[in-house]
Amino acid sequence: MFWTYAALLLLVFVTANVYGRFRAMQVAGNQLSALHSRPGYYGGYLAILAALPAFTLLIAWEIVEPRLLDTMVISAKAEIVAGLSKAELQAFLRDARAIAFGGIVAFSDAGKEQAAEVFSSLGQTSLFLKTTLILALVAGGMWYGNRTIAPAMRARHFVERTVMALLILCSAVAIFTTIGIVLSLVFESLMFFRQIPVLDFVLGTHWSPQSAFEGAGAEQGEANTEIFGAIPLLVGTMLITAIAILVAAPVGLLSAIYLSDYASTPVRAIAKPVLEILAGIPTVVYGFFAALTVAPFIRGWGESLGLSVSSESALAAGLVMGIMIIPFVSSLSDDVINAVPQSLRDGSAGLGATRSETIRRVVLPAALPGIVSALILAISRAIGETMIVVMAAGLAANMTVNPLEAVTTVTVQIVTLLVGDQEFDSAKTLAAFALGLLLFCITLALNIFALRVVKKYREQYD
Amino acid sequence: MALEMTTDTESAMNTMISARPAVSAEGETLKMRGRNVKVFYGDKQALHGVDLDIRKNQVTSLIGPSGCGKSTFLRCLNRMNDTIDICRVQGDILLDNDDVYDPHIDVVELRARVGMVFQKPNPFPKSIFENVAYGPRIHGLAQGKADLENIVASSLQRAGLFEEVKDRLDEPGTGLSGGQQQRLCIARAIAVSPEVILMDEPCSALDPIATARVEELMDELRQNYTIVIVTHSMQQAARVSQRTAFFHLGNLVEEGLTNDIFTNPNDQRTQDYITGRFG
Ligand SMILES: Nc1ncnc2c1ncn2[C@@H]1O[C@H](COP(=O)(O)OP(=O)(O)OP(=O)(O)O)[C@@H](O)[C@H]1O
Ligand SMILES: [Mg+2]
Numbered sequence: 001m002f003w004t005y006a007a008l009l010l011l012v013f014v015t016a017n018v019y020g021r022f023r024a025m026q027v028a029g030n031q032l033s034a035l036h037s038r039p040g041y042y043g044g045y046l047a048i049l050a051a052l053p054a055f056t057l058l059i060a061w062e063i064v065e066p067r068l069l070d071t072m073v074i075s076a077k078a079e080i081v082a083g084l085s086k087a088e089l090q091a092f093l094r095d096a097r098a099i100a101f102g103g104i105v106a107f108s109d110a111g112k113e114q115a116a117e118v119f120s121s122l123g124q125t126s127l128f129l130k131t132t133l134i135l136a137l138v139a140g141g142m143w144y145g146n147r148t149i150a151p152a153m154r155a156r157h158f159v160e161r162t163v164m165a166l167l168i169l170c171s172a173v174a175i176f177t178t179i180g181i182v183l184s185l186v187f188e189s190l191m192f193f194r195q196i197p198v199l200d201f202v203l204g205t206h207w208s209p210q211s212a213f214e215g216a217g218a219e220q221g222e223a224n225t226e227i228f229g230a231i232p233l234l235v236g237t238m239l240i241t242a243i244a245i246l247v248a249a250p251v252g253l254l255s256a257i258y259l260s261d262y263a264s265t266p267v268r269a270i271a272k273p274v275l276e277i278l279a280g281i282p283t284v285v286y287g288f289f290a291a292l293t294v295a296p297f298i299r300g301w302g303e304s305l306g307l308s309v310s311s312e313s314a315l316a317a318g319l320v321m322g323i324m325i326i327p328f329v330s331s332l333s334d335d336v337i338n339a340v341p342q343s344l345r346d347g348s349a350g351l352g353a354t355r356s357e358t359i360r361r362v363v364l365p366a367a368l369p370g371i372v373s374a375l376i377l378a379i380s381r382a383i384g385e386t387m388i389v390v391m392a393a394g395l396a397a398n399m400t401v402n403p404l405e406a407v408t409t410v411t412v413q414i415v416t417l418l419v420g421d422q423e424f425d426s427a428k429t430l431a432a433f434a435l436g437l438l439l440f441c442i443t444l445a446l447n448i449f450a451l452r453v454v455k456k457y458r459e460q461y462d
Numbered sequence: 463m464a465l466e467m468t469t470d471t472e473s474a475m476n477t478m479i480s481a482r483p484a485v486s487a488e489g490e491t492l493k494m495r496g497r498n499v500k501v502f503y504g505d506k507q508a509l510h511g512v513d514l515d516i517r518k519n520q521v522t523s524l525i526g527p528s529g530c531g532k533s534t535f536l537r538c539l540n541r542m543n544d545t546i547d548i549c550r551v552q553g554d555i556l557l558d559n560d561d562v563y564d565p566h567i568d569v570v571e572l573r574a575r576v577g578m579v580f581q582k583p584n585p586f587p588k589s590i591f592e593n594v595a596y597g598p599r600i601h602g603l604a605q606g607k608a609d610l611e612n613i614v615a616s617s618l619q620r621a622g623l624f625e626e627v628k629d630r631l632d633e634p635g636t637g638l639s640g641g642q643q644q645r646l647c648i649a650r651a652i653a654v655s656p657e658v659i660l661m662d663e664p665c666s667a668l669d670p671i672a673t674a675r676v677e678e679l680m681d682e683l684r685q686n687y688t689i690v691i692v693t694h695s696m697q698q699a700a701r702v703s704q705r706t707a708f709f710h711l712g713n714l715v716e717e718g719l720t721n722d723i724f725t726n727p728n729d730q731r732t733q734d735y736i737t738g739r740f741g
Pocket of ligand 2 (some may be wrong): 532533534662692
C-alpha cells in the first residue's frame with residue numbers, strides 16, 4: 001500500500017517537473033532570458049510543491065497509524081482486553097489485525113473477531129482520510145505552484161534550499177542514530193554499574209563473569225562484584241594491538257614510501273591494488289590462518305628454543321592482525337605522502353638532497369599528521385577486531401604481557417557474554433554493554449587525539 | 463633518464479676541456495656552457511640543439527613565449543630534469559670544465575654548486591631557521607652549532623630578509639608573506655654557497671614591491687654568484703640582466719647584451735616578441 005502511494009507520488013513528481021518547465025517557458029513567452037532561473041528549476045519547484053508535502057504526510061501516516069489504531073481499538077473494546085498481560089495483548093492485537101487486513105491468524109475467538117471489525121472499519125476511514133489528504137496536498141501544491149510560477153520568481157533559490165534541507169535531514173538521521181546508540185550503551189551500562197561499582201569494573205584485575213553467581217552473595221541472587229574487573233581484558237587488548245602495530249607500522253609505512261616515491265608507474269599500478277586486496281580478506285580467514293598456521297608455527301619455534309608457548313598466543317593473533325591492518329597504514333600513508341606537494345620535493349632536490357634525505361627530512365615531516373591519523377585509524381581497527389583473537393588468542397582472561405601466553409580482549413569477551421541464552425538484565429549480560437562503552441570511550445579518545453594531532457600540524461604546507 | 467653521447471660530441475668535448483677557464487671573445491669568464499643541448503620528453507623534443515654560454519658574475523635572463531623551453535634549459539643546468547622519468551638530455555653542459563651530465567659526476571655536489579629558486583615560493587614546513595639550515599646540514603657544511611647559526615644569519619642577511627625575521631627564526635617559514643617566502647628560498651639556496659643560482663620566474667607570484675626587493679637582491683648577489691633567470695617580464699629582464707637569451711619553439715634564437723637585444727635585435731622573431739606582437 002505504501003509503495004503504491006510512493007510510486008504514484010513519484011509519478012506526480014515527474015509530471016509536475018515536466019509541466020513546471022513547460023509552464024515557465026509559457027509565462028516567459030518562450031524567452032529564456034526573461035526567466036530568473038533556468039526552466040529546470042521551475043520544474044523542480046512545482047515538483048517539490050506537489051509531491052513533497054504529500055510524501056511527508058504519507059510517511060508520517062505510516063508511522064503513526066498503527067499505533068493510533070491500536071489505541072483506538074483497545075479503548076473501544078476495553079472490556080475484552082481487560083486483564084490481558086502485555087504479551088497477551090500484543091498477540092490479541094496481532095491476530096485481530098490479521099483477521100481484519102489479511103494475514104496468518106494464530107487462533108481466533110469472538111473477542112478478536114469483534115476487535116477485527118473495529119480494526120477494519122477504522123482502517124477504511126484511515127485509508128479514505130489518507131487518500132483525500134494526499135490528493136488535496138498534491139492538488140493544492142500544483143495549484144499554488146502553477147499560480148506562482150512567474151518570470152521573476154526565484155525558483156533556483158527555492159530548489160537549492162529544499163535540497164539543503166534534505167541533506168541536513170539525512171545527516172541528522174546519521175547523527176541521531178549515533179547518539180541513540182551511544183545513549184543506549186550508556187543507559188545499559190548504568191544499569192550494570194548499579195549492580196557492580198564502577199571502580200570494581202574499571203580497576204578490577206579479575207575477570208570471570210561465567211561464575212557470576214557463585215561465591216559470596218550467590219544465595220541472594222546477587223552478582224559477585226569481584227569478578228568483573230576489566231583490566232585483564234584491557235591489557236590483553238593493548239598487548240595484541242601493540243604487537244599488531246609493531247608489525248603494521250613499519251611494513252605499511254615503508255611500503256607506502258616505496259610506492260609513492262620509488263616505484264615506477266607500472267609497479268605502483270599493480271602493487272597498490274594488490275596490497276589493498278589484503279584489506280578485502282574476511283577476518284575469519286585471517287582468523288583460521290592465525291589459529292591453524294601461525295600459532296602452531298610459533299609454538300614449534302618457541303619449543304625448539306625451550307620456551308613454553310601456549311597453543312593460543314597473543315603473538316600469533318597480534319602478528320596476523322598486524323598483517324591485516326598493513327593496507328590501512330600503507331594505503332592511507334601513501335595518499336598523504338603523495339599529497340605532499342612536488343614543489344617541496346623539487347626544492348629539496350634543488351639543494352642537493354638525495355631522494356632518501358628528501359623523504360626523511362621533508363616529505364615525512366610534512367606528511368606526519370596524515371601518517372599519525374592513518375596509524376590511529378589502524379589502531380582503532382585493531383582494537384575493535386574480534387575474529388582473529390577469538391580464534392588465535394583464546395578466551396582466558398590472563399593478566400600478562402607475555403606475548404607467548406593466551407590472552408583475551410574486550411571484543412572477544414563481549415561476544416562470549418552475549419552468546420547463548422541470556423537474561424537481559426543479569427549483570428553478566430549488562431557487562432557486555434559496559435565493555436562496549438569502555439571500547440567506545442577508548443576509540444573515541446584515540447580519534448580525538450588523532451584529530452588534534454592533525455589539526456596542530458595541518459596547513460604547514462600549501 | 464639516460465645521457466646519450468655520440469662519438470663526435472665526445473671528441474668535441476675533449477677538445478673543449480682544458481685546465482684554464484673558458485673565456486668569451488670579450489675576455490669574460492664563461493661559468494657554464496651549453497653545447498648542442500637537445501631535450502626530449504618521451505617522443506616530444508623540447509629543445510633542438512641549444513648553444514648558450516653563461517658568463518660569470520652576470521645575470522643572464524632567458525625570455526621567450528610560453529612553452530618555448532626556457533624552464534627546460536634552466537633545469538638542464540643542475541639536472542633537475544633527472545626527476546622527470548620521461549626526460550632525456552643530449553649534448554654537453556659544462557660547469558667550468560666539468561661535464562654536468564658525466565655519469566661519474568655527483569648530482570648532490572652539482573646541485574650544491576648550482577642552486578635553484580623556483581617559480582612558486584616553496585619553503586619547507588619547518589621553522590625559518592631550519593629552512594635555511596637545511597642545505598648546510600645535508601652537505602655537512604657547518605662545524606658545530608655556532609657555525610650553523612652564522613651561516614643561517616649571513617644567508618638571511620644576504621637575501622635581505624634578516625632584519626624582518628631575526629626575532630622569529632623559530633616560526634614556520636610558511637607563515638611568511640609570499641615575497642618573504644621567496645627571499646627565504648633564495649637564502650636557503652645561498653646557504654650552501656653555490657656558484658650559480660638558477661631562478662625560474664622567481665617573481666611571478668609576487669607583488670610589485672616584493673618583486674622590486676628581489677630584483678635589487680639579484681643585483682647585489684651578482685657580485686658573488688652567477689645568476690640565470692627565466693622571466694616573462696621584458697622590463698624585469700631589462701632591469702636586472704646584463705645578457706639576454708631569446709628562446710622560441712625550442713630554439714635559441716639569439717643571445718647578446720641585454721641592451722642590444724632590446725634595442726636592436728638581429729632576428730625578426732625577437733623583434734616581434736619584445737614589441738609584443740606574439741607570445
Ligand atoms: N614534465 C614534462 N613532461 C612532458 N612535456 C614537458 C614537461 N615539461 C615541459 N614539457 C614540454 O616541453 C616544452 C617546453 O616546456 P618548458 O616548461 O621548458 O617551457 P617554458 O618556456 O618554461 O614555458 P613557460 O614560460 O610557460 O614556463 C613544452 O612544450 C612543454 O609542454
Ligand atoms: Mg617555465
